[in-house]
Amino acid sequence: MRKFFQSLLGRPSAPQRLQVLPQGVTVDIAPGQTLLEAALTNGIAYPHDCTVGTCASCKSHLKQGRVREATPFGYTLSKLELDAGFILACQAFPRDELTIIEVSPQSADMPPAERFVGTITSTTPLTHDIVKVCVRTDRPVHYVAGQYASITAEGLPRARHYSFADAPQREGRKELTFFIRKVPGGGFTEALFKGELTGQPLIVNAPHGHFHLRPGNAPMVCVVGGSGLAPLLSVLEHARRIRIKRPCVVLFGARTQADLYMVDALQAIGAAWLDAFTFVPVLSHEPADSDWTGARGMVTDHLSTAASGIDWAVAEAYMCGPPPMIDAAISRLVDAGMPLASIFYDKFTDGKDAP
Ligand code: FES
DSSP states (O other), rough: HHHHHHHHTTTOOOOOOEEETTTEEEEETTTTOOHHHHHHTTTTTOOOOSSSSSOOOTEEEEEESSSSSSGGGGGGGHHHHHTTTEEEGGGEEEEEEEEEEEOOOOOSEEEEOEEEEEEEEEEEEESSSEEEEEEEEEEEEEEOOTTEEEEEEEOSSSEEEEEOOOOOOOTTEEEEEEEEOOTTOOOOHHHTTTTTTTOOEEEEEEOOOOOOSSSSOEEEEEEETTTTTTHHHHHHHHHHHTTTTOOOOEEEEEEGGGGSSSHHHHHHHHHSSSEEEEEEEEEESSOTTTTOOOOOOGGGGGHHHHHSOOOOOTOOOEEEHHHOOOOHHHHHHHHHHHOGEEEEEOOTTOBBBBO
């Protein structure tokens, strides 16, 4: 009878276990634990950041068993990823006796997050609503290109995540750069734009995130939208410095010419790149009668023409920007023949809330 009611509730009577691939380690899942919690409490170094289902760092392939979602995976994962069996371990409760998940191998050593005290040293408007903010920290910050910092400051009601815009340095960086979009009605970002916060102290908790350049020589297809340029700029500058030799296509989607920024920096990276480098800015709301002669429309509409010489089956995609752009790009790339496992992204909204 107990088993009958448990089956109605979807709970098995036997203890629940989790097997993590590719290591093949099996651990017990305590009642009420998510898969991520079970892995971490049993000493498995499982990738994670936010633990609330927004960063996708814990994205895993469900190989066996069924799970219950604490919050819908679809808020963060694309439909294609859901259809392919990906889940978020931090939001997954087991429903069967044995759950088997496979975690994507992390090919970069991510330094542990630490707390730093910083000071804003300068603010420079890049566009009408994006400002470059330079911060000096009390000691060097070690991070991997593509990662982000969680920042708290007086006037910021909650911690915010901002990606590092510069390439990291071997000895760590005390001078950090972030691109921050103005939030309408947000006192902190409005004061930044007025240049009123120079000298303002900040708490920087960093590094976080798993967006990074994978090793190898696969051609790179990069798509960036809005204020998402920072992590991609960091990755590209880092790649240039370590002299990688891979064809690279960068599509930068913006609304109008006035919304494009750091174009000189991208062109300088392209000029020093050791293989073919194609940079395509795409404007979605540029007035029809303007002097713009470049690409128009949605950035994802230009993927196949901009990357026409790329072998999709072996290329990798690196994308940063708002969720609708990332989801549309994933669909296009998979349709073109790129494996889901070769698509890496940092999906965010501007100045997203830290958990
Ligand atoms: S740790 Fe699971 S989504 Fe961020």
